[in-house]
Amino acid sequence: MKIIVAIKQVPERDAQVRIEAAGKWIEEAGLQWALNESDAYALEEALQLKEKHGGEVVVVSAGPERVGSTIRESLAKGADRAIHIDSADLGNRDALGVARLLAAAVKPENPDLVLTGLQSDDLGLGQTGVILAELLGLPHASLILHVEKTESGLTVKRELEEGWFQTVELPTPAVLTIQSGGNKLRYATLMGIKKAKTKEVRVVAASELAPDSAPVVVLERVAIPTKQKSTQMLGGSAKEAAAALVEKLKFEARVL
Amino acid sequence: MSGIWVVLEERDGRVSRISWEAVAAGQKLAALTGLAVNAAVVGAQTERLAAEVATKAVSKVVRVEHSLLAGYTADGFTLALQQLFESENPAQVVFPHTYQVRDYAPALAARLGQTLIGDVTAMDEGPVFTRQLMQGKLNGTYRHTGGGTCFVSVQAGAFRADAVEAGTAEITIFSPTIEAAQIRTRPSERFRGSAQTVDLGSAQMIVSVGRGIKDADKLPIVQELATALGAELGASRPICDNGWLPMERQIGSSGQTVSPKLYLAVGISGAIQHLVGMKGSQCVVAINKDPGAPIFEAADYGIVGDLFEVVPALTEAVKTAKQ
Numbered sequence A: 001m002k003i004i005v006a007i008k009q010v011p012e013r014d015a016q017v018r019i020e021a022a023g024k025w026i027e028e029a030g031l032q033w034a035l036n037e038s039d040a041y042a043l044e045e046a047l048q049l050k051e052k053h054g055g056e057v058v059v060v061s062a063g064p065e066r067v068g069s070t071i072r073e074s075l076a077k078g079a080d081r082a083i084h085i086d087s088a089d090l091g092n093r094d095a096l097g098v099a100r101l102l103a104a105a106v107k108p109e110n111p112d113l114v115l116t117g118l119q120s121d122d123l124g125l126g127q128t129g130v131i132l133a134e135l136l137g138l139p140h141a142s143l144i145l146h147v148e149k150t151e152s153g154l155t156v157k158r159e160l161e162e163g164w165f166q167t168v169e170l171p172t173p174a175v176l177t178i179q180s181g182g183n184k185l186r187y188a189t190l191m192g193i194k195k196a197k198t199k200e201v202r203v204v205a206a207s208e209l210a211p212d213s214a215p216v217v218v219l220e221r222v223a224i225p226t227k228q229k230s231t232q233m234l235g236g237s238a239k240e241a242a243a244a245l246v247e248k249l250k251f252e253a254r255v256l
Numbered sequence B: 001m002s003g004i005w006v007v008l009e010e011r012d013g014r015v016s017r018i019s020w021e022a023v024a025a026g027q028k029l030a031a032l033t034g035l036a037v038n039a040a041v042v043g044a045q046t047e048r049l050a051a052e053v054a055t056k057a058v059s060k061v062v063r064v065e066h067s068l069l070a071g072y073t074a075d076g077f078t079l080a081l082q083q084l085f086e087s088e089n090p091a092q093v094v095f096p097h098t099y100q101v102r103d104y105a106p107a108l109a110a111r112l113g114q115t116l117i118g119d120v121t122a123m124d125e126g127p128v129f130t131r132q133l134m135q136g137k138l139n140g141t142y143r144h145t146g147g148g149t150c151f152v153s154v155q156a157g158a159f160r161a162d163a164v165e166a167g168t169a170e171i172t173i174f175s176p177t178i179e180a181a182q183i184r185t186r187p188s189e190r191f192r193g194s195a196q197t198v199d200l201g202s203a204q205m206i207v208s209v210g211r212g213i214k215d216a217d218k219l220p221i222v223q224e225l226a227t228a229l230g231a232e233l234g235a236s237r238p239i240c241d242n243g244w245l246p247m248e249r250q251i252g253s254s255g256q257t258v259s260p261k262l263y264l265a266v267g268i269s270g271a272i273q274h275l276v277g278m279k280g281s282q283c284v285v286a287i288n289k290d291p292g293a294p295i296f297e298a299a300d301y302g303i304v305g306d307l308f309e310v311v312p313a314l315t316e317a318v319k320t321a322k323q
Helices: A037-053 A067-077 A095-109 A128-136 A190-196 A238-252 B017-033 B047-053 B074-088 B099-111 B216-229 B237-241 B272-278 B294-298 B307-322
Strands: A002-007 A009-011 A033-035 A056-063 A081-086 A113-117 A140-149 A153-159 A164-171 A174-178 A201-205 A217-223 B004-008 B037-043 B060-065 B092-096 B117-124 B128-133 B138-144 B150-154 B170-174 B205-209 B232-235 B262-266 B283-288 B301-304
Touching: A002 A037, A002 A067, A002 A095, A002 A128, A009 A067, A033 A037, A033 A067, A037 A056, A037 A067, A037 A113, A037 A140, A037 A174, A056 A067, A056 A095, A067 A081, A067 A190, A067 A201, A081 A095, A095 A128, A095 B099, A113 A128, A128 A140, A128 A174, A128 B099, A140 A164, A140 B074, A140 B099, A153 A174, A238 B283, A238 B301, A238 B307, B004 B017, B004 B074, B017 B037, B017 B092, B017 B117, B017 B150, B037 B047, B037 B074, B047 B060, B060 B074, B074 B099, B074 B170, B092 B099, B099 B117, B099 B150, B117 B138, B205 B216, B216 B232, B216 B262, B216 B307, B232 B237, B272 B294, B283 B294, B283 B307
Parallel strands: A002 A056, A002 A113, A056 A081, A081 A201, A113 A174, A140 A174, B004 B037, B004 B092, B037 B060, B060 B170, B092 B150, B117 B150, B205 B232, B205 B262, B262 B283, B283 B301
Antiparallel strands: A009 A033, A140 A153, A153 A164, A217 B138, B117 B128, B128 B138
16 A cells, blocks of 8 residues: 655744744744644554555655655655655645645556654644545545545544544545654654664755645735633642642632 | 625534524625625535524525535535535625635635635735734734635634624525535544543533643643542643543533633733633633733733742642631
């Protein structure tokens, strides 16, 4: 089975967010970057499928040069090779524009399966995988926790709201968006890190894949949310704050 | 252009609450743009649902009906609504931001050359649409440009279902052309993951733990606080993903929805998927080391600090107060 995993590099979860001067995005200088969480689960699912059924795992990621470190990390975990869509201004594309880039890179590979994470931890659009399926003309299923290969295609476990699930049967080739938590994530081994250095990373310019077209949807500005609720912050030492909280819960909120 | 269209979903045979919220959002958009609001229901038998919608202030209700729409599939719904919207050419389409909508609306928009503005929390003059970024640490303002239909989906709880105005509407039927072979996926009936033995929904107090706990070995300090309070223990998704607590203790969009008297969030940053599951709580307390964590937005009381110091101190203070 030939599996392509589309991954995204995002700011570290604990990153302190500062808005850039133009007010359109965050200040990226000085940020630490990481593999998007649900993409890590997509990669894990791909590696496990390869271990069971053989084949190849190819990672594809769009972004500037820094994305290379996240690509290497994926290769160190066991992906066979990678395609880096080099783009310094990915932020000027909307979800459809980014999916067009990925589709152009994925199509000539003729994969049996394309996996993406459910949504990114930065923009949180949760659309790329579903649009990618549409552009590739492939069936898809989203919010997938488990994938099983069958004779005619795949049986997948899909998460629904409030603790419900369903299974979905679909033919391959197909696109799945993977939810976090379906598998236990692996770490890269020392051997894996060493091997990753020799694995192929093909760099393709975004402009070669899909011409820049005006985005349909534009992020005009970003802002720190204004408070909806007046929160009483309790300071002092841990002990003082704890004592103050108990007082408040008992005599003000009257819930103790 | 034919105004604003709202696509409604059913739940247990009736219009779902979040669909009414989408109608309220459509009416808000109508006030901003001066356009009329229409509603669409999709399925194999939509008569009852359409009748329910027709008691509200919408211009018309369209039953998008086909036997192949009996159960939801992305292929079926995308095809059906593609045909409806190609014939109606709406200015805006509003969806409730459900798992189902997330599964097909991005593809539907793309098929029509558009991009969905998903998970919208507010709309303002322009119109411009607000949605959260960076796990709720930021708000982003989005605008649809160019011609064509603007597709948006609205977050649960962002608009008020009870704000939907009453009225009467004409009901018509739209019959899309769908071939069985065009539906490529076969979904099963839905099922529960495991027997639910914990009903957090009726708990009076919940102590909930998140990623900040860092290690399963540290969970007892939170359990001790819950015990001292006589509270149930809950968790955000990553804790259950790691297998540190069973799935049935998960609170949020994919877990349980709770509304206790006291909700105490320990080391939970407050991503929207978690907040939708607990924002009905009467009193919310947040303990987190990051003063910028979105959980503080939802909290009545907050303590910025190291949970490994604050939680044991709180356990002691609760025990003392109860003596």
